[in-house]
Amino acid sequence: MTLSDTDLAAIVLSLKLAGTVTVILLVLCTPLAWWLATTRSSWRGTVNAVVALPLVLPPTVLGFYLLVAMGPQGFIGEITTWLGLGTLPFTFTGLVIASLLYSMPFVVQPLQNAFLALGKRPLEVAATLRAGPLDRFITVVLPLSRGGYVTAAVLGFAHTIGEFGVVLMIGGSIPGETRVVSVEIYDHVEALQYANAHSLAAIMLVFSFLILLGLYSVQSRSTASLWPSR
Amino acid sequence: MAESLSNTLNDRGQAPIQARLQLDYGSAFQLDVDLTIPGKGITGVFGPSGSGKTSLLRCIAGLEQAQPGKLIVKGKIWQDQHYQLPTHQRPIGYVFQEASLFEHLSVQRNLDFARKRASGQPDPAQQQRIASLLDITPFLHRYPHELSGGERQRVAIARAIMVNPEVLLMDEPLASLDNERKRDILPYLEELHASYNTPIIYVSHSVEEIARLADHVILLDKGRVVDEGLPANIFSRLDLPLLPGDEPGVIVQATVIEREQDWRLIRVGFDGGELWTQDNDEPLGSTVRLRILARDVSLTLSLQQDSSILNRVAAVVDEIATNNQQSAVTLVRLKAGREYFIARLTRRSVNQLSLHPGKRVWAQIKSAALVR
Numbered sequence: 386m387t388l389s390d391t392d393l394a395a396i397v398l399s400l401k402l403a404g405t406v407t408v409i410l411l412v413l414c415t416p417l418a419w420w421l422a423t424t425r426s427s428w429r430g431t432v433n434a435v436v437a438l439p440l441v442l443p444p445t446v447l448g449f450y451l452l453v454a455m456g457p458q459g460f461i462g463e464i465t466t467w468l469g470l471g472t473l474p475f476t477f478t479g480l481v482i483a484s485l486l487y488s489m490p491f492v493v494q495p496l497q498n499a500f501l502a503l504g505k506r507p508l509e510v511a512a513t514l515r516a517g518p519l520d521r522f523i524t525v526v527l528p529l530s531r532g533g534y535v536t537a538a539v540l541g542f543a544h545t546i547g548e549f550g551v552v553l554m555i556g557g558s559i560p561g562e563t564r565v566v567s568v569e570i571y572d573h574v575e576a577l578q579y580a581n582a583h584s585l586a587a588i589m590l591v592f593s594f595l596i597l598l599g600l601y602s603v604q605s606r607s608t609a610s611l612w613p614s615r
Numbered sequence: 616m617a618e619s620l621s622n623t624l625n626d627r628g629q630a631p632i633q634a635r636l637q638l639d640y641g642s643a644f645q646l647d648v649d650l651t652i653p654g655k656g657i658t659g660v661f662g663p664s665g666s667g668k669t670s671l672l673r674c675i676a677g678l679e680q681a682q683p684g685k686l687i688v689k690g691k692i693w694q695d696q697h698y699q700l701p702t703h704q705r706p707i708g709y710v711f712q713e714a715s716l717f718e719h720l721s722v723q724r725n726l727d728f729a730r731k732r733a734s735g736q737p738d739p740a741q742q743q744r745i746a747s748l749l750d751i752t753p754f755l756h757r758y759p760h761e762l763s764g765g766e767r768q769r770v771a772i773a774r775a776i777m778v779n780p781e782v783l784l785m786d787e788p789l790a791s792l793d794n795e796r797k798r799d800i801l802p803y804l805e806e807l808h809a810s811y812n813t814p815i816i817y818v819s820h821s822v823e824e825i826a827r828l829a830d831h832v833i834l835l836d837k838g839r840v841v842d843e844g845l846p847a848n849i850f851s852r853l854d855l856p857l858l859p860g861d862e863p864g865v866i867v868q869a870t871v872i873e874r875e876q877d878w879r880l881i882r883v884g885f886d887g888g889e890l891w892t893q894d895n896d897e898p899l900g901s902t903v904r905l906r907i908l909a910r911d912v913s914l915t916l917s918l919q920q921d922s923s924i925l926n927r928v929a930a931v932v933d934e935i936a937t938n939n940q941q942s943a944v945t946l947v948r949l950k951a952g953r954e955y956f957i958a959r960l961t962r963r964s965v966n967q968l969s970l971h972p973g974k975r976v977w978a979q980i981k982s983a984a985l986v987r
Contacts, residue, residue: 506711507715509715511728512702513676513707513708513709513775513778514729514775515703515729515732515733515778516728516732518703520703529717531719
C-alpha cells in the first residue's frame with residue numbers, strides 16, 4: 386500500500402475539514418436543537434424539514450444551489466465580495482460552509498433526541514434548587530446529554546469525511562485546498578490508477594467502520610451504566 | 616388586601632401564604648382557589664386524583680403559570696397580574712413525587728448542587744444535621760441509581776431542605792413507594808416537622824399521611840377548595856373522597872393521663888371522654904393524636920359492661936350519611952364533647968336502633984391508634 390504526497394495532503398485536508406465542521410456544528414446546533422426540542426412554535430415543523438433536507442436531497446442539488454448562491458451573482462457571493470473576501474467556491478471556506486449545511490442533520494438530530502429524552506423534570510428540579518436558565522443548561526442539560534453530543538460529534542465528523550458530491554461541485558479538486566480524500570479517490574479512478582484508489586478507499590472503509598464501531602459500543606455501554614435496570 | 620398585606624409584613628416569621636390562583640386547561644381541568652395557608656407547621660392538601668393538588672403546588676412553585684393569579688408569600692409578592700417571579704428566584708424547596716435526583720451526580724454532589732445555590736449564610740454544620748436527620752450519611756458517595764426508592768426520596772428531601780427554603784413544597788413524596796418504604800420514611804417526616812420551623816405544604820391523597828402529619832388540612836376537589844381547617848374537623852366529614860383501601864376515620868387530640876404498666880396501656884383524655892390505648896412510652900401529660908377508624912366504632916343504646924371492648928364513650932348522633940343508598944353500610948357521625956367520631960354501620964342497624972340526629976348513644980371503640 387503506497388500513499389503519495391497528494392494522497393497524504395488529501396487525508397490531512399479531509400481531517401481538517403471534518404474537524405472544523407464538527408466543532409462549528411456542535412456550537413451552532415446546540416441552540417437550534419434546543420429550540421427544536423422545546424418550542425411550541427408552529428415553525429418547528431418547517432425548520433425540522435429544512436434541517437433534514439440534506440438527508441434526502443441528491444448532493445448535487447445542494448451543491449448546485451450553493452454554487453449559484455456563492456457565485457459572483459449569488460446573494461452569498463455578493464456579500465462576500467462586498468466584504469472583500471472574494472467568492473467562496475473552490476476555496477476551503479466555501480467547502481466548510483457547504484459541509485456545515487450538508488452535515489447539519491447528523492448533528493442536530495442526535496442533540497434534539499438527547500434533549501427530548503431528558504424531559505422537563507430535571508430542569509424543573511434545577512429551577513426549584515435556584516439554578517437560573519444558563520446555570521440549568523450548563524450543569525444539568527449538558528452533562529445529561531453527553532451521549533447525544535458524542536453521537537452528534539462522531540456522526541458529523543464521519544459524514545463530513547465521507548461527502549463527495551457537494552465537495553466536487555463547490556470545491557472542485559485543488560490540491561491542498563479542496564481536494565479531500567473522496568475526491569482524490571475519484572481522480573485516481575478517472576486516471577485508471579486503481580492501486581492508489583485501493584489504498585485510499587481501504588483506509589476510508591476501515592476508518593468509517595472503526596468510528597461507527599466505537600460509537601455503537603460507547604452508546605450501548607453508556608446507556609447500560611447511566612440508566613441501569615431499576 | 617392592603618390590610619392583610621401589612622399584617623403579614625409585621626409578622627414575617629409566621630406570615631401566611633395567600634394564594635388566589637386560576638388555571639384553565641379547557642373543559643378537562645380547572646383550578647380555581649383562594650387560600651390562606653398558615654406560615655408554620657404542615658398544611659396537608661388532600662383530595663382525589665385530578666383534584667388539582669399538584670397543580671396548586673406547581674403554581675406556588677412557579678412551574679405552572681396561573682392566569683389570573685395572585686400569590687403573596689410571607690409578605691412578598693411572587694405573582695400578580697403583571698408580574699411572575701421565576702421559579703429559580705422563589706425561596707422554595709420542592710420534593711417531587713418521584714425522587715428526581717440528578718443521575719449524573721453522586722448523592723453528595725446532589726446536595727452540593729443545592730448548598731451552593733442556597734440563600735442566606737452558609738452553615739457548615741447544616742449538611743451534617745440534615746444528613747443525620749434523614750439518615751443518608753452512609754451513602755453520600757453513591758450515585759442515585761445505586762439507591763433504593765426510599766433512600767432516593769430521603770436524599771431528595773434533604774436536598775430540598777439544603778436550599779434553606781422559606782416554604783417547603785412536597786408533592787406526594789411517598790406515593791411512588793410501597794407501603795413498607797412509606798412506613799420507613801414517615802418517622803423522618805415527623806422528625807422534620809418537630810425540628811424544622813419552615814412551613815411545609817404537603818400534598819397527598821393518603822388519609823394516613825395527612826392524619827399523621829398535618830396541622831391544617833385543605834380539602835380539594837375538581838380544582839376547588841371544598842373545606843379547610845383542623846384535621847379533626849376535616850376527617851370527620853362523611854363525604855371525604857377516599858382512595859380504595861383507605862378507611863374513613865377521625866383524628867382525636869388527647870392528653871396522656873394515666874399509665875397501666877402491667878397491661879401496656881395508657882389512658883388518654885379528650886374533650887368528651889377518655890380512651891385506653893396502647894402504651895408507646897409517651898410521657899404523662901403529653902398531647903397525642905389518635906386515629907380512630909369508622910370500622911372500629913360500633914354503637915349501643917345502653918352502656919354495656921360485659922364487652923371485650925375497653926372504650927365506651929357517651930355520644931350524640933350528629934349526622935347520618937345519605938349518599939350511599941345502594942350500599943349495605945353507611946357512615947354515622949357522632950359528637951362527644953368537642954370531638955367527633957365516625958361509625959360504620961349497616962343501614963339495617965341504623966334502622967333497627969332508629970338512629971337520628973340528636974339521639975344519645977354509646978360508642979364502643981375497639982381500637983384507637985396513636986399516630987403522633
